[in-house]
Structures are given as C-alpha cells and as structure tokens.
Amino acid sequence: MKFSINKADLQTLSQHPVFWVVLSLSLVITPHLSRFPLWSIFLITCLFSWRLLCIKHPRWLPAKWLLLIIIIFSSAGLFFHFGTLFGKTAGSVLLSILLAVKLHESQSRREYMLLISLSFFIIVTNFLFSQSIPTVIFMLCIIVVLLMSMITINQNNAAIDNIAKLKLSIKMLLQALPLMLIMFILFPRISGPLWKLPEEEKTASSGLSDTMSPGNISNLIKSSAVAFRVQFKNEIPAQQQLYWRGLVLWYFDGRTWERGKQNITPEPSLLTSKNLIDYTITLQAHEKKWLYALDMPVDIPDDIIYTNNFVLRAQHKITSLYQYHLTSSLDYQIQREISPWEKSAGLKIPPQTNLKTLLKGRELAAQFSQAEEIVKHVLKTFNQDEFHYTLSPPLTSGADPVDQFLFQTKRGFCEHYASSFTLLMRAAGIPARVVLGYQGGTINPLTQVLTVRQSEAHAWSEVWLQGRGWVRIDPTAAIAPQRIEQSLDAALDVNEARSLHMQLSNSVFKELLFYWDAIDNRWNQWVIGYDIAQQKQLLSRLLNQQINFSDIVLLLVIGFTLALLITSLFIFKPWHKAKVEPVVEAYATFCKKLSAKGLTRETYEGAFDFSHRAIALLPEQKNSIQLITRLYSKLRYEPSQSDKQLSQFKQLVREFNPGRTPKS
Amino acid sequence: MAENLPLLPRFAERFIQGWAKKRQPPASHQIEIDRHHLYILPTRHGVLYFMVLLLILFGAINYENSLGFMLAFLLGSLALLGMIYTHQNINKLNVHIGRAEPVFVGQDMLFPISLSQKTPQLRPAIQLRSSTSQISHAHLLNTTHTNSQLVCTAQHRGYSSPGQIKLFSEFPFGLFHAWSWLNLDSRCLVYPAPYAHHTPIIKSDQELNGSTTNIKQGTDDFSGIRQYQAGDLPNHMAWKAIAKTGKLQTKLFSNETSQDMWIRWTQLEPALDTEHRLSQLCRMILDASKHSLNFGLDIPGTTIPPSHGLQHKQQCLKALALFGL
Numbered sequence: 001m002k003f004s005i006n007k008a009d010l011q012t013l014s015q016h017p018v019f020w021v022v023l024s025l026s027l028v029i030t031p032h033l034s035r036f037p038l039w040s041i042f043l044i045t046c047l048f049s050w051r052l053l054c055i056k057h058p059r060w061l062p063a064k065w066l067l068l069i070i071i072i073f074s075s076a077g078l079f080f081h082f083g084t085l086f087g088k089t090a091g092s093v094l095l096s097i098l099l100a101v102k103l104h105e106s107q108s109r110r111e112y113m114l115l116i117s118l119s120f121f122i123i124v125t126n127f128l129f130s131q132s133i134p135t136v137i138f139m140l141c142i143i144v145v146l147l148m149s150m151i152t153i154n155q156n157n158a159a160i161d162n163i164a165k166l167k168l169s170i171k172m173l174l175q176a177l178p179l180m181l182i183m184f185i186l187f188p189r190i191s192g193p194l195w196k197l198p199e200e201e202k203t204a205s206s207g208l209s210d211t212m213s214p215g216n217i218s219n220l221i222k223s224s225a226v227a228f229r230v231q232f233k234n235e236i237p238a239q240q241q242l243y244w245r246g247l248v249l250w251y252f253d254g255r256t257w258e259r260g261k262q263n264i265t266p267e268p269s270l271l272t273s274k275n276l277i278d279y280t281i282t283l284q285a286h287e288k289k290w291l292y293a294l295d296m297p298v299d300i301p302d303d304i305i306y307t308n309n310f311v312l313r314a315q316h317k318i319t320s321l322y323q324y325h326l327t328s329s330l331d332y333q334i335q336r337e338i339s340p341w342e343k344s345a346g347l348k349i350p351p352q353t354n355l356k357t358l359l360k361g362r363e364l365a366a367q368f369s370q371a372e373e374i375v376k377h378v379l380k381t382f383n384q385d386e387f388h389y390t391l392s393p394p395l396t397s398g399a400d401p402v403d404q405f406l407f408q409t410k411r412g413f414c415e416h417y418a419s420s421f422t423l424l425m426r427a428a429g430i431p432a433r434v435v436l437g438y439q440g441g442t443i444n445p446l447t448q449v450l451t452v453r454q455s456e457a458h459a460w461s462e463v464w465l466q467g468r469g470w471v472r473i474d475p476t477a478a479i480a481p482q483r484i485e486q487s488l489d490a491a492l493d494v495n496e497a498r499s500l501h502m503q504l505s506n507s508v509f510k511e512l513l514f515y516w517d518a519i520d521n522r523w524n525q526w527v528i529g530y531d532i533a534q535q536k537q538l539l540s541r542l543l544n545q546q547i548n549f550s551d552i553v554l555l556l557v558i559g560f561t562l563a564l565l566i567t568s569l570f571i572f573k574p575w576h577k578a579k580v581e582p583v584v585e586a587y588a589t590f591c592k593k594l595s596a597k598g599l600t601r602e603t604y605e606g607a608f609d610f611s612h613r614a615i616a617l618l619p620e621q622k623n624s625i626q627l628i629t630r631l632y633s634k635l636r637y638e639p640s641q642s643d644k645q646l647s648q649f650k651q652l653v654r655e656f657n658p659g660r661t662p663k664s
Numbered sequence: 665m666a667e668n669l670p671l672l673p674r675f676a677e678r679f680i681q682g683w684a685k686k687r688q689p690p691a692s693h694q695i696e697i698d699r700h701h702l703y704i705l706p707t708r709h710g711v712l713y714f715m716v717l718l719l720i721l722f723g724a725i726n727y728e729n730s731l732g733f734m735l736a737f738l739l740g741s742l743a744l745l746g747m748i749y750t751h752q753n754i755n756k757l758n759v760h761i762g763r764a765e766p767v768f769v770g771q772d773m774l775f776p777i778s779l780s781q782k783t784p785q786l787r788p789a790i791q792l793r794s795s796t797s798q799i800s801h802a803h804l805l806n807t808t809h810t811n812s813q814l815v816c817t818a819q820h821r822g823y824s825s826p827g828q829i830k831l832f833s834e835f836p837f838g839l840f841h842a843w844s845w846l847n848l849d850s851r852c853l854v855y856p857a858p859y860a861h862h863t864p865i866i867k868s869d870q871e872l873n874g875s876t877t878n879i880k881q882g883t884d885d886f887s888g889i890r891q892y893q894a895g896d897l898p899n900h901m902a903w904k905a906i907a908k909t910g911k912l913q914t915k916l917f918s919n920e921t922s923q924d925m926w927i928r929w930t931q932l933e934p935a936l937d938t939e940h941r942l943s944q945l946c947r948m949i950l951d952a953s954k955h956s957l958n959f960g961l962d963i964p965g966t967t968i969p970p971s972h973g974l975q976h977k978q979q980c981l982k983a984l985a986l987f988g989l
Contacts, residue, residue, distance in 0.1 A: 109709075109838065110708070110709065113709040113712065113713075113838055114709075114712060117709070117712050117713045117716040118716065120716055120717075120720065120735070120739060121716050121719060121720060123735060124720045124723060124724070124729075124731075124732050124735050124736075127729050127731040127732050127735070128727060128729060128732075131729070131730065131731045135731075136731060139731075139735075143738070147742070147836075147837070150836065150837045150838060151835075151836045151837070153838060154789060154834055154835055154836060154837060154838035155788055155789050155835065156788070156789040156791065156801050156803075156835075157801070158788035158789050158801075158803035158805065159803070159805065160786070160788055160805065164786065168786070168836060172742060172745050172746070172749070172836075173738075173742070175741075175745055176738055176741035176742045176745055177738070177741075179737070179740075179741035179744070179745075180734060180737040180738040180740075180741045183737035183740065183741070184730075184733055184734055184737055187733065187737065189725075189728075190725065194722065194725055194726045195726060320727070320728060320729070527730050527731075527734075528730050528731070529730070530730050531728065564744065567745070568748050571745075571748050571749070571752065572752070
C-alpha cells in the first residue's frame with residue numbers, strides 16, 4: 001500500500017463529490033470544535049481522513065457493524081461526558097459524529113445531498129452559541145463552499161473548474177441576499193417559544209459569577225468582551241457615578257462572599273430626588289438571571305423582578321441578547337429603617353478567621369463614636385498607607401486572606417479592598433455588604449452609546465448608616481481614584497500587563513475600535529435583537545401608520561414577489577440581445593441589401609449557393625459578390641483571422657450597392 | 665443517474681406526459697425548447713432540503729435566533745434561484761438531431777444530437793433520456809455548440825424513429841428537475857437481427873452452388889492458405905495443411921468474388937416464420953459479404969442481382985429490413 005499523492009490525483013480529488021462533502025462537513029464542524037470533547041474531535045478527524053482514502057480504494061470502506069459500534073460507543077461517551085444527548089453542545093457533537101459515520105455509507109448523489117442538507121443544519125446550531133459579525137462572515141464563506149459542493153455533486157462530470165463553481169456560487173449568494181433580507185424584515189415574528197426549551201447542560205458563561213473571592217474579578221478583567229451597552233435618553237452621567245449594580249453578597253466565610261439566604265426584609269423603602277435618568281440596556285447573554293442597573297433603579301418593566309436588595313432579576317436565564325428599559329436616580333436613600341434580618345446578616349462575622357481584622361474593627365469601634373468617622377478613617381488608611389492597586393496581587397492563600405492583605409501584602413484589586421473593607425465594618429459594628437457589578441464604561445463618540453466591558457467588572461461595599469440608610473462606599477476610589485474617575489487603564493501602573501483591547505484603545509486604532517463598537521451595537525440592536533416589537537416599530541415608522549399582523553403578511557407577500565421578479569429579471573436579462581459576431585452581422589447587411597432587390601437567402605442556403613443565385617440575377621456585380629462570399633467563408637470558418645481582413649470585409653459590404661454598376 | 669421526482673406518482677407522470685404530448689409541436693429535426701414546453705418540479709433532494717429548511721426555521725422561531733431566521737431565508741432564496749437557474753439551464757436550448765447509421769435489431773441506434781445556444785453560456789449537466797431509457801450527457805461550457813448522442817435500442821426492423829425523448833437537467837443544485845419532452849424527427853434503418861449460428865447456412869452452400877446455373881468453371885485459382893475463420897466454407901478447407909500442422913486452415917481462391925451465388929427465400933425450411941427467415945437470410949448476407957462472395961438476393965417482391973461490396977450488402981440488408989413493411 002502506497003500513499004503517494006501526485007498532482008493528477010489531487011486534480012481528480014478536487015473534482016470528486018466525496019472530497020467536497022468532507023470539506024463541507026469539516027468546515028461546518030470547525031466553529032464547534034472548542035466545545036467538543038477531545039476524543040470526539042479525534043474520532044471525527046479519523047473518519048473524515050479514512051473516507052478520503054476510500055475514494056481511491058472503495059474496498060476499504062468499513063463494514064456496517066463497525067459503524068454501528070462507533071455510534072453506540074460515542075453516544076455512550078457523550079452521555080457520560082454531558083449527562084444528556086439532547087443539549088445544545090451534546091446534540092451538536094452527536095450530530096457531527098453521526099454525519100461523519102454516514103459519510104462512510106455514502107456513495108451516491110442522494111446520500112451526498114443528504115449530508116450537505118444536514119450541514120446547513122449544523123450551521124444553525126452554531127448560531128445558538130454565537131451570533132457575532134465574524135461568525136456570520138465565516139458562515140457565509142462556508143455556505144459558498146456548500147453551494148460549490150452541491151454544484152460538484154450535480155455537475156455530471158462536466159469539466160467545470162473550481163473557479164467557475166466559486167464564481168457561480170458567489171453570484172447566486174449575492175442574488176439571494178436581497179431576497180433573504182426582505183424575508184428577514186417582513187416575516188411575521190411571534191413572541192415566545194413554540195415548545196419548551198430543553199434544560200441546558202452547564203455551559204461556560206461569561207461575566208460575573210455570584211460569588212467573590214480573591215482573584216476572580218481580576219481574572220475577568222482580562223476579557224474585553226462586551227457585558228452590556230447602554231443608550232441614555234438624555235445626557236450621560238459622569239464617569240464616577242456609573243455604578244452598575246448587579247448582585248448583593250451578604251454571606252462571608254472568611255474567604256469567599258456569597259449571596260446567602262434570601263433577604264426577607266418586609267418592605268424595602270426607596271427615597272429619590274425628582275432627577276431621573278432614562279436609559280435602555282442591551283445585555284449580552286450571560287446565562288444568568290440577574291440584570292444590571294444604574295445605582296439606583298426606580299422604574300422597571302413589569303416582567304422584571306425587583307428584589308429587596310434593589311437588584312433586578314429576570315424571569316429566566318438570559319440566553320440571548322436581552323434589552324430592557326429602566327429609570328434610575330443618582331440621589332437616593334434606601335432603607336432608612338434597617339430591618340432585623342438585614343441588621344443580623346449585615347453584621348455576621350465568620351468565626352475563627354481573620355482575627356487580626358476583627359481586632360482592628362473592635363479597636364476602631366472603641367476609638368470613634370460615629371460610624372461615618374470609622375468609614376472615613378479606614379478609607380484614609382487605604383489612601384495614605386502603603387496600599388497598592390494592582391491586577392496581579394500576591395496570592396493570599398492562607399486561612400486568613402483578609403488579614404494577609406490588610407497587614408502583609410497590602411497589594412490588591414477591587415475585590416480585596418471591598419472584601420476587607422466590608423469585613424472591617426462588620427467588625428466595627430456597622431452593617432455592611434458587598435455589591436458586585438460594573439463601574440464606568442466607554443462612551444462611543446460616534447453613537448453616544450456607552451459600552452460596558454468585562455474589564456469594567458467591579459466590587460464595592462454598602463454600609464448602613466443611621467439616618468442615611470445603605471450608603472455606597474467604594475474603597476477602590478480611595479486607593480485608585482483614577483479607576484473610578486477615568487478608567488482601569490488610567491489606574492494601573494505602567495508595568496502592569498494590559499489586555500490587547502486596552503493596548504489598542506491607547507493606540508492609533510482607537511478610532512477604528514469605536515467604529516467597530518458602533519457597528520457591533522447596530523448589529524446587536526437591529527439584527528440579533530430584531531423581534532416582534534422592533535418589526536412593528538420599524539414598519540410603522542416606514543409606512544407612517546399602525547401595523548398589525550395581517551399587514552405584515554401582506555407586505556411580505558408583495559415585497560418578496562417584487563424582489564423575486566427583479567432578481568429574475570437580472571437572471572433572464574430580456575434586454576440582453578444575443579451577441580452576434582461582427583462577421584455574421586456584416587454578412588446579414590449584405591443579404592439585406594440583396595433582399596431589397598428581391599433576392600432573399602433561404603435559411604438552408606449556403607453562402608456559395610446564394611452567391612450563385614445573386615450573380616445570376618446581378619451579373620454586373622459578379623466580382624464584389626464573389627469577393628464578399630469568399631471573405632465571409634474565410635472569416636467565418638477558418639481558424640486564423642485578422643482584424644485587417646474583417647475591416648476589409650466590412651468595407652466591402654458597406655460599399656456594395658446592388659443597384660449600381662461598378663466603375664470600370 | 666435515474667430521475668427522482670418524488671412528488672410524482674407514476675400515473676401522474678403519465679398523465680402529464682399525455683397532456684404534454686397534446687401540446688407538443690409537430691416533430692421536426694430541430695427544436696428550440698421554450699417555456700411552454702418546459703416543466704419543472706422539485707426533486708427528492710429538493711424536498712429533503714426543504715424539510716431541513718423548515719427545521720431550521722422552527723428552531724429559529726423557538727430560540728428567537730435572528731441568524732437562524734436569516735439562514736432559513738437564505739436557503740429558501742437560494743433554492744428559488746436554483747429553480748430559476750435550472751429552468752434557464754435548458755430554456756431556449758436548440759436541439760438538432762441527425763441521421764443514425766443503420767443498425768441491427770437489438771443494437772443501439774446512435775442519433776447524433778447537437779445542442780446549441782445563441783450566446784455562449786454555462787449550461788452543463790444536460791441529460792437526454794431516450795424512449796428505451798438510455799441516458800446520455802451533454803455540457804455546454806461557455807460554447808455555442810456541443811455534440812452528443814441519443815442512445816436508443818432498436819426493437820423492430822424497418823425505419824425506427826427515436827420516439828419521445830426527454831431532455832432534462834438538475835444543475836446547479838439538484839433541487840429541481842427541469843425537463844422537456846422532445847418530438848425529434850429522425851429515423852434509423854434497422855436491419856433484422858442476424859441469426860446466431862452460421863452452420864446451417866454454410867451447409868446449404870454447396871447445394872446452393874450446385875443449383876445455380878451460372879457457376880464460372882475453372883477460374884478458381886488457388887492463391888494461398890490462411891488460418892480458419894468461423895464461417896469459412898468446408899470445401900475450401902486445406903485438408904493437407906490441416907493434416908500437417910494440426911491446425912485448421914483454409915484455402916484462398918483469387919476468383920472468389922467472381923463466383924456468383926444466390927441467397928434465396930425459398931432455400932430455407934418452409935416451416936420458418938418470416939422474422940426467423942429474415943434473420944437467417946441476414947446472417948447469410950453477412951457471411952457471404954465477409955468472404956467477398958458475389959451474391960444475389962432473391963426474396964418475394966425483391967430480387968437483387970449478384971454483386972459485391974459494401975453498397976450491395978447494405979442494399980440487400982435494407983431489402984430485408986423493409987420486407988413486408
């Protein structure tokens with residue numbers, strides 16, 4: 001057995017349907033690979049390569065029982081790995097393996113077409129994971145390859161080279177895009193799923209988690225992924241006021257903060273000034289239920305739950321882009337009367353850990369009579385002592401991480417400061433809690449849309465002060481005011497490792513990044529977020545009247561028909577006349593001149609037969625008729641032609657005048 | 665590749681065919697396919713593709729996935745365009761049929777087909793199905809002309825026409841099957857199938873020679889020996905040479921062509937029916953012609969005087985082919 005490959009083999013391979021089917025399948029599976037278990041990638045690769053070898057050696061195709069064993073074992077493996085076979089990821093792996101196996105049973109056009117059709121289905125499963133612009137561009141390229149595969153399968157051994165196939169596929173794709181767009185805009189949407197979505201297996205989610213321990217926010221900071229975008233109705237508040245409240249953490253075990261039990265305060269109270277801020281948040285899917293809001297949300301939509309912690313929660317996990325409209329107030333007072341539950345939870349201290357911190361807290365309580373003074377003193381300590389704000393703090397691995405931070409390393413990120421500050425307050429007898437969320441954001445000067453990225457994740461504290469209620473205290477603001485007033489980038493030391501996005505936004509690419517951000521935002525708003533509400537809004541605005549369901553259906557039918565008509569006009573090209581060779585055209589002129597004399601060339605009549613009839617009728621024109629006929633047959637039927645002869649021929653026809661005797 | 669029209673049960677296809685036959689233009693040796701005689705339906709693959717498309721659409725509705733919607737609509741639009749392209753692949757195609765060379769019953773008649781178009785466009789994967797279900801392919805690859813052959817098994821002797829031809833294409837995506845039934849006017853002369861065995865005819869040869877009056881005597885000069893071939897006359901066997909070498913050898917005579925013989929209707933067993941008789945006569949003509957004999961044909965209604973050569977052979981075979989028709 002030799003595996004030598006030469007150029008001719010490659011040539012036949014690149015025209016073989018199996019090659020194209022394998023190429024298509026591997027391309028549609030590629031974007032999924034990061035989610036696949038390693039063994040399944042190996043299995044699929046082996047199956048694909050083996051099938052390619054079988055093109056030359058059809059007898060090597062595996063037996064049915066072997067394929068069955070592969071399916072049984074890989075299904076078992078997937079079930080073991082994912083706990084289900086029907087989740088988004090498990091399902092796509094299973095489908096990919098099934099297709100790779102089916103490939104070995106496929107030897108006819110029918111089976112190839114089945115595989116290509118199912119490849120389209122794998123593309124759509126990828127859209128459940130990512131709907132970004134780069135994904136779409138990649139998918140369009142894949143669709144072109146799939147179209148080329150379909151052409152190859154149906155070309156019946158015609159010698160069409162791959163360039164021609166590529167051109168045809170791209171042409172058809174471009175012609176299909178406007179039709180698709182009209183369908184997309186006008187296809188009536190319904191709200192809510194048709195059937196209950198299956199419970200998802202655990203997927204890796206991006207964004208904040210609902211616990212906070214040293215290191216987990218500084219890890220998240222490295223990601224420049226968008227968390228959410230905010231469109232303010234009026235002007236955008238100052239940077240240091242942009243606290244995006246996400247979660248409130250009550251329970252501390254000495255190292256990690258958690259949400260703990262539900263806050264059962266009977267009636268939370270909120271006092272605000274009249275100065276309200278209207279804005280719309282477009283939240284990226286984060287696979288969690290909680291929502292972010294500008295401190296402090298006042299008015300919320302009906303389908304959002306307002307919890308006792310003044311934190312918003314959605315009805316279900318946010319698995320796709322989610323848009324909500326809120327009103328917040330920057331001047332507010334919450335819970336001027338603290339509830340017993342909040343008081344006890346806000347003072348709870350984990351026993352037997354961080355003893356130095358507890359001691360310090362008690363000292364402070366003895367030293368100052370006012371809670372405000374304690375807060376002020378601690379913040380001053382952070383600001384004036386040897387504390388550092390850094391993305392890469394030394395590991396605090398012991399049993400007393402807060403003690404280690406406060407009294408030894410003194411280097412930390414927002415989670416270290418928020419955690420130690422809150423514990424210190426509790427030790428000093430002031431009810432305190434940790435709040436997780438984002439702080440700041442980048443305003444895109446092109447769109448005035450605020451983009452909040454994962455790198456803006458933040459943690460701060462809230463303490464309960466007599467007469468003022470829960471007050472936000474951000475210890476990070478004391479140590480690194482630039483972080484709050486400007487950005488993380490401004491607060492970090494020059495030597496700190498910055499993410500690529502951060503580096504780019506400091507460079508000449510800054511403008512480009514804003515453009516990209518604006519495009520991405522539009523894409524999210526108008527494409528990914530296009531739903532029944534947006535459809536109605538858009539159509540009502542376009543047609544200047546209220547639109548209902550039946551109008552949309554009517555519009556769809558009319559619009560699509562019109563678009564199809566226009567597209568088919570471009571395909572049929574009725575204005576496009578058949579291109580006639582100049583020789584034939586000139587000869588037709590000659591025949592026309594003769595037919596004016598009553599001599600019409602019959603369709604079956606050859607040029608020479610016709611010339612004999614013409615000479616018989618017009619003997620005085622014998623020379624020119626003969627010359628024209630000879631030149632015509634020469635130009636028309638002989639391979640070598642010169643432009644000079646052609647122009648001579650045209651000249652002769654032009655000068656030919658059957659009504660005039662030639663000059664002697 | 666067989667046709668695959670899933671939505672069309674046999675009787676429905678026959679119904680359409682009957683309907684199409686009524687509206688078919690009169691037979692001609694040249695036909696331009698126009699949209700009035702062009703039919704198109706989705707293939708089995710097309711239906712499968714449509715089902716995947718629906719699956720994608722329902723998935724998109726359920727997950728409220730915009731790009732899922734887009735993909736479903738893109739696939740739908742591509743399929744529609746595919747339909748137009750398939751239609752255009754054979755629309756306004758010029759089909760010209762030529763004369764087929766004569767064949768024997770049971771052989772394939774090969775009608776030369778020329779496909780042409782006014783502008784050089786890409787029209788590959790055009791298929792022609794003859795009335796006996798043989799399929800031939802033709803591709804117009806940015807040219808104005810291409811040649812192909814219609815293959816059709818000859819079933820009866822006499823003049824045979826190609827019958828109803830189906831020209832179809834599924835290019836580019838195989839989702840739609842566009843076709844047209846063509847009534848092309850051409851004919852092919854079909855000779856009777858030659859009888860499979862040589863021997864009975866050869867045996868009667870001697871008697872045949874004896875019964876003819878115009879044997880030229882003393883002119884058969886021995887000119888050489890060659891290896892025995894099936895159909896050689898037994899009285900030409902070179903017995904001496906066979907005895908020497910152990911191989912069958914035949915004597916050659918330079919004047920064989922001048923030896924007149926008659927192939928007669930009457931010389932065959934009277935019990936034979938017409939077609940068998942014609943078949944045996946056909947075999948005799950072929951054998952006689954192979955040995956360059958000077959032979960004549962005598963069948964009821966036609967008598968062809970002894971002669972030789974290709975033209976004579978064809979004339980005799982034609983007489984057999986058209987006997988009684």
